[in-house]
Amino acid sequence: MILKYAILGLLHYRNMHGYRIKNHIESNFGYMWSVNYGQIYPILKKMQQEGLVSMVEVLQDNAPSKKLYSITPKGREEFARWLASEPEKLMILRDPFLLRFTFFGFGDADRALDLLDKRIELVDQELARRKENLPRWRNENIYVRLLSELGVSLNITMLEWMRHAREEIASEGAPTRRKKITAVRRGRH
Amino acid sequence: MILKYAILGLLHYRNMHGYRIKNHIESNFGYMWSVNYGQIYPILKKMQQEGLVSMVEVLQDNAPSKKLYSITPKGREEFARWLASEPEKLMILRDPFLLRFTFFGFGDADRALDLLDKRIELVDQELARRKENLPRWRNENIYVRLLSELGVSLNITMLEWMRHAREEIASEGAPTRRKKITAVRRGRH
DNA sequence: TCTACCATGTAATCTGTTACATGATTGC
DNA sequence: GCAATCATGTAACAGATTACATGGTAGA
Numbered sequence: 004m005i006l007k008y009a010i011l012g013l014l015h016y017r018n019m020h021g022y023r024i025k026n027h028i029e030s031n032f033g034y035m036w037s038v039n040y041g042q043i044y045p046i047l048k049k050m051q052q053e054g055l056v057s058m059v060e061v062l063q064d065n066a067p068s069k070k071l072y073s074i075t076p077k078g079r080e081e082f083a084r085w086l087a088s089e090p091e092k093l094m095i096l097r098d099p100f101l102l103r104f105t106f107f108g109f110g111d112a113d114r115a116l117d118l119l120d121k122r123i124e125l126v127d128q129e130l131a132r133r134k135e136n137l138p139r140w141r142n143e144n145i146y147v148r149l150l151s152e153l154g155v156s157l158n159i160t161m162l163e164w165m166r167h168a169r170e171e172i173a174s175e176g177a178p179t180r181r182k183k184i185t186a187v188r189r190g191r192h
Numbered sequence: 193m194i195l196k197y198a199i200l201g202l203l204h205y206r207n208m209h210g211y212r213i214k215n216h217i218e219s220n221f222g223y224m225w226s227v228n229y230g231q232i233y234p235i236l237k238k239m240q241q242e243g244l245v246s247m248v249e250v251l252q253d254n255a256p257s258k259k260l261y262s263i264t265p266k267g268r269e270e271f272a273r274w275l276a277s278e279p280e281k282l283m284i285l286r287d288p289f290l291l292r293f294t295f296f297g298f299g300d301a302d303r304a305l306d307l308l309d310k311r312i313e314l315v316d317q318e319l320a321r322r323k324e325n326l327p328r329w330r331n332e333n334i335y336v337r338l339l340s341e342l343g344v345s346l347n348i349t350m351l352e353w354m355r356h357a358r359e360e361i362a363s364e365g366a367p368t369r370r371k372k373i374t375a376v377r378r379g380r381h
Numbered sequence: 382t383c384t385a386c387c388a389t390g391t392a393a394t395c396t397g398t399t400a401c402a403t404g405a406t407t408g409c
Numbered sequence: 410g411c412a413a414t415c416a417t418g419t420a421a422c423a424g425a426t427t428a429c430a431t432g433g434t435a436g437a
């Protein structure tokens with residue numbers, strides 16, 4: 004359902020077709036959302052059937068024809084309801100790398116450092132990309148601008164943590180070259 | 193597939209049954225993972241069929257019998273392969289609230305502040321909970337401990353950002369009581 | 382008595398990903 | 410000629426969520 008509202012939100016700015024919506028989401032919300040054509044086209048069709056959007060086919064000379072969608076009054080209503088509704092669950096960091104990190108004690112410490120280094124490089128690149136894009140948002144609406152700043156802040160926090168973690172892991176591994184880990188304690192059930 | 197490896201990892205510590213695995217994941221990895229019985233029981237059965245885990249049924253006097261799973265050598269091998277494999281995609285902040293935040297310009301500014309306040313309270317509570325739990329991890333293995341620290345850091349970053357955002361939104365709304373937002377600029381395609 | 386917790390499971394549904402199919406244009 | 414980009418779609422699969430069904434024990 005969340006994709007539905009993202010689309011309705013984007014259609015507030017301008018009419019769009021499926022391909023453009025995917026591009027837009029990836030370049031603008033890329034750090035918190037990703038979409039596939041396998042989702043986008045079926046959902047647009049469904050939203051049209053529900054009367055939330057309407058569609059006109061636009062023939063183009065030098066490109067394949069496209070289906071332009073626009074938001075209907077009914078779509079605006081539903082969007083407004085969602086916008087004002089109570090927030091749902093808290094953010095969950097569903098990061099496969101962090102899950103893996105949890106279990107690094109069961110594997111080779113050098114390999115762990117190696118994987119951590121690769122991650123650091125990746126996040127560093129992402130941070131650079133986000134910083135580059137900051138000026139693009141500086142003159143836009145306040146919410147979008149603030150969000151782009153959050154992306155940078157979170158990236159910095161993540162990087163600092165990874166560099167700190169790297170040091171700790173390296174220095175702890177140094178003397179004994181391997182430390183036996185103890186059993187994890189149970190949570191409060 | 194990721195749940196499979198989380199389970200194999202937990203079984204390195206001790207033998208567990210489905211109900212306990214769910215509890216464990218929620219109290220220990222809760223800030224980055226959530227599970228349902230609808231996933232856990234079928235996947236345990238499947239892993240048993242694949243020979244990654246083995247099971248014994250344990251009858252109990254004053255509680256329903258439980259199925260204790262343990263990891264097999266084959267399971268250890270597969271887990272080790274996963275642990276050393278290259279990391280996959282970068283973290284994505286799939287947070288419904290942040291998506292909603294992006295579109296707050298299309299709604300009522302007061303309601304936006306209201307929702308933001310509720311969020312701040314929620315994250316604040318979560319931060320308190322995580323800080324409370326920090327000592328539990330202090331003497332455990334280094335990776336698990338570091339991760340618990342990351343959770344706190346990310347929470348703090350998020351809170352600081354939200355408080356800063358709150359101020360900016362409130363002060364911008366004050367003079368004109370509503371500012372017309374301009375169209376979002378296109379990303380680089 | 383009622384709630385919470387222990388414990389296992391299935392079915393239906395929804396969401397997300399990958400791969401495939403098609404075909405034109407633009408730029409190197 | 411080849412890669413990239415524009416543009417729409419389907420099928421198969423994988424993953425996650427919700428609701429339901431069952432039934433025992435402990436404690437307020």
